[in-house]
Amino acid sequence: MTAGDASGFRSEVHEADGSWDATARVVDAEGGEDERVVEAALRPRRLADFPGQPRVRDQLGLVLEAARRRGSPPDHVLLSGPPGLGKTTLAMIVAAELERPIRVTSGPAIQHAGDLAAVLSSLDEGEVLFLDEIHRMSRAAEEMLYLAMEDFRVDVVVGKGPGATAIPLELPPFTVVGATTRAGLLPAPLRDRFGFTGHLDFYATDDLVTILRRSAALLDVEADDPGVAEIAGRSRGTPRIANRLLRRVRDWAQVHGEGVVDRHAAREALALFDVDTAGLDRLDRAVLEALCRRFGGGPVGVSTLAVAVGEESDTVETVAEPYLVREGFMVRTPRGRAASPRAWQHLGLTPPVDAPAQAVLPIDDGGPGRLG
Numbered sequence: 001m002t003a004g005d006a007s008g009f010r011s012e013v014h015e016a017d018g019s020w021d022a023t024a025r026v027v028d029a030e031g032g033e034d035e036r037v038v039e040a041a042l043r044p045r046r047l048a049d050f051p052g053q054p055r056v057r058d059q060l061g062l063v064l065e066a067a068r069r070r071g072s073p074p075d076h077v078l079l080s081g082p083p084g085l086g087k088t089t090l091a092m093i094v095a096a097e098l099e100r101p102i103r104v105t106s107g108p109a110i111q112h113a114g115d116l117a118a119v120l121s122s123l124d125e126g127e128v129l130f131l132d133e134i135h136r137m138s139r140a141a142e143e144m145l146y147l148a149m150e151d152f153r154v155d156v157v158v159g160k161g162p163g164a165t166a167i168p169l170e171l172p173p174f175t176v177v178g179a180t181t182r183a184g185l186l187p188a189p190l191r192d193r194f195g196f197t198g199h200l201d202f203y204a205t206d207d208l209v210t211i212l213r214r215s216a217a218l219l220d221v222e223a224d225d226p227g228v229a230e231i232a233g234r235s236r237g238t239p240r241i242a243n244r245l246l247r248r249v250r251d252w253a254q255v256h257g258e259g260v261v262d263r264h265a266a267r268e269a270l271a272l273f274d275v276d277t278a279g280l281d282r283l284d285r286a287v288l289e290a291l292c293r294r295f296g297g298g299p300v301g302v303s304t305l306a307v308a309v310g311e312e313s314d315t316v317e318t319v320a321e322p323y324l325v326r327e328g329f330m331v332r333t334p335r336g337r338a339a340s341p342r343a344w345q346h347l348g349l350t351p352p353v354d355a356p357a358q359a360v361l362p363i364d365d366g367g368p369g370r371l372g
């Protein structure tokens, strides 16, 4: 029994991915396999096998190699970026490269500071603590984490009220790997305690082709070049989606074709699962439709937009918006979200003559791979 069990705290030392899987909605309901098991099987294990994100990979590689040569744990690592781009995969890789065990937990699982104290006090020297969705941790736990990350110490509070005393507890050095889809929501003091921040961006189509070829081989699926290219071009720059679409195209090919993932199978299957030629899925299109048809192209606040499509603001903001903005379908403005000319064009609509979107500057929310 670990210290974690005592407080009912969920902490796992295997490859469980406890993250909230927002991208799952695309084809999950139709997929028969256990997503987690398949995802875990398809994760690259080492940095050298990790295609894409060249900058983050090089930076992280350097940080880990230097730590290995010094013989001490590396700085804490923060990974940010939209769902399905490889944050959890990279966290596992950090532990594998350091040849250290990894403890997996997530922000929402840490409701009380005591939950965090339990897991921190049971860490071994050099262990990797993966904190998924770190932006959803409670304030009290966050403050305890500051101290633990900086001084490798926790203050365990004994008793209540005026008689309560804090007993400092030394911790062996360890490495926190934090993951978040919302780096902007992290308080500055927490962000500052990460020595390295890797911002994951959407993948180039070539990298998705590499990922799909590897996945097809692992799944023992025959896939030709045009078939793979078709899927890669319509996966929203996201490996998780690419892998999932590959499995649906394979299903289609097995039922309706010769079992080979080719262009025809890819087109038929993607049409069946509502993935359009630009790779947009149902939610993406719903957002654009609402923006153009109901709000005349905007600008409109994200919460209003979310209500119009029947989703949580958070889902619209973390799942649909980053890709729509990146592909130039939508712009973020100080007054809300606005449709760009490409959105109108994609929906086959004519923008109003006074369409406001082009007149306002998009908000710059930081570039890729910064040293934190």
Ligand SMILES: Nc1ncnc2c1ncn2[C@@H]1O[C@H](COP(=O)(O)OP(=O)(O)OP(=O)(O)O)[C@@H](O)[C@H]1O
Pocket (backbone or CB within 6 Å): 017, 019, 020, 021, 022, 023, 038, 039, 040, 042, 043, 044, 050, 051, 052, 082, 083, 084, 085, 086, 087, 088, 089, 090, 179, 181, 211, 239, 240, 241, 243
């Ligand atoms: N660079 C990559 N190469 C190959 N496969 C990848 C890569 N990145 C991600 N994947 C695949 O995509 C799946 C999703 O990746 P991962 O779970 O690491 O994403 P995430 O960023 O943690 O997403 P979330 O924010 O939803 O937790 C993985 O199971 C893995 O199979």
Ligand SMILES: [Mg+2]
Pocket (backbone or CB within 6 Å): 017, 019, 087, 088, 089, 132, 179
């Ligand atoms: Mg994850």
